[in-house]
Amino acid sequence: MSKIETLxxxxxxxxxxxxxxxxxxNPRVLPRYWPRLARMQLSGWLAEPLRWQEVRQYHDVVAxxxxxxxxxxxxxxxxxxxxxxxxxxxxxxxxxxxxxxxCLAPSFVIKNQAVMRRFFSKILPANRIFDNMRVEMDMPQxxxxxxxxxxxxxxxxxxxxPRQMRSLYDKYMRFQTLTPxxxxxxxxxxxxxxxxxxxxQGGKRLVLKSPTNLTRTRELLKLFPEARFIEIxxxxxxxxxxxxHLQKVLYAMHHLQPYNLDEVMQDxxxxxxxTMRQWLAEKALIPSAQLVSVRYExxxxxxxxxxxxxxxxxxxSTSEVLPRWKEYLASIAGYQTNHFQVKEQDAALARxxxxxxxxxxxxxxxx
Numbered sequence: 001m002s003k004i005e006t007l008x009x010x011x012x013x014x015x016x017x018x019x020x021x022x023x024x025x026n027p028r029v030l031p032r033y034w035p036r037l038a039r040m041q042l043s044g045w046l047a048e049p050l051r052w053q054e055v056r057q058y059h060d061v062v063a064x065x066x067x068x069x070x071x072x073x074x075x076x077x078x079x080x081x082x083x084x085x086x087x088x089x090x091x092x093x094x095x096x097x098x099x100x101x102x103c104l105a106p107s108f109v110i111k112n113q114a115v116m117r118r119f120f121s122k123i124l125p126a127n128r129i130f131d132n133m134r135v136e137m138d139m140p141q142x143x144x145x146x147x148x149x150x151x152x153x154x155x156x157x158x159x160x161x162p163r164q165m166r167s168l169y170d171k172y173m174r175f176q177t178l179t180p181x182x183x184x185x186x187x188x189x190x191x192x193x194x195x196x197x198x199x200x201q202g203g204k205r206l207v208l209k210s211p212t213n214l215t216r217t218r219e220l221l222k223l224f225p226e227a228r229f230i231e232i233x234x235x236x237x238x239x240x241x242x243x244x245h246l247q248k249v250l251y252a253m254h255h256l257q258p259y260n261l262d263e264v265m266q267d268x269x270x271x272x273x274x275t276m277r278q279w280l281a282e283k284a285l286i287p288s289a290q291l292v293s294v295r296y297e298x299x300x301x302x303x304x305x306x307x308x309x310x311x312x313x314x315x316x317s318t319s320e321v322l323p324r325w326k327e328y329l330a331s332i333a334g335y336q337t338n339h340f341q342v343k344e345q346d347a348a349l350a351r352x353x354x355x356x357x358x359x360x361x362x363x364x365x366x367x
Contacts (some may be wrong), residue, residue: 058111
């Protein structure tokens with residue numbers, strides 16, 4: 001874990017000024033965590049000269065980059081299949097996306113792409129440690145990670161401070177306690193990331209994926225009234241078990257305060273269920289012609305059929321991307337998802353907390 005936490009965490013090149021603001025807005029980091037914090041901050045300090053160069057050369061260029069008025073948002077919970085769908089749509093030569101490289105180093109990625117690719121190739125694992133999916137710098141990634149590496153206004157800071165999860169969730173995913181000034185900073189940073197993505201992707205229409213967007217339907221429609229949305233769902237208990245595993249790994253990598261895992265998982269369940277309640281209530285705001293839904297199980301069982309259906313609903317052509325889909329699907333044919341044994345307490349949890357998701361998705365109970 002030491003190599004992973006030192007060299008492969010999500011905030012590897014988080015700028016020093018952003019670290020200062022994150023730490024100022026959260027509980028004091030105890031001395032026992034200072035060595036970890038110092039290791040996490042080191043690479044960010046070393047990259048400061050690269051940031052200064054990038055600002056001087058590219059700030060105005062990015063600021064003037066126009067955005068396509070109809071971005072495509074993939075809307076789904078963590079571990080519901082969003083990454084798989086994002087990877088598939090990212091193969092379309094007519095669509096652009098935020099890359100892992102950009103999201104890990106958004107403040108100096110334009111000028112230093114070649115150098116950073118070589119750097120990451122030497123330190124990052126070949127596969128993600130929580131699900132064994134392939135890691136490549138140019139593959140699609142959550143734009144929220146880029147936002148988190150530019151501003152303190154991100155829910156993902158709860159990986160550092162697990163006990164602050166609910167307050168960070170209410171503030172940065174629900175915008176309930178965000179001040180007007182903080183909201184405007186989040187908005188401008190988010191749009192900056194999308195402009196940078198568009199510039200890096202040669203002006204293409206963007207396909208974006210971050211589960212944090214599930215509670216931001218109103219905000220996304222304000223920014224992009226003509227946006228298109230793809231809802232992806234998966235069997236609720238299966239999704240929860242995989243999500244719980246993911247969060248345990250991320251806390252182990254990032255935490256800067258002591259925490260009780262059982263208590264944190266109760267908060268995670270709150271986030272998991274309340275996020276979906278809000279999405280189910282607010283997706284009605286999206287005009288029906290701008291929303292298409294897919295089940296993860298159907299996408300895996302017959303991916304080409306489901307992708308064709310999605311593309312038809314979005315008014316997109318599959319002619320150029322179809323051969324790429326076939327090649328990519330053949331390359332991952334042997335991939336096995338994580339298997340989680342369903343214990344009685346998990347079944348009880350599903351009966352008590354997840355029944356509304358089975359009903360909303362048309363799933364039969366599997367507990």
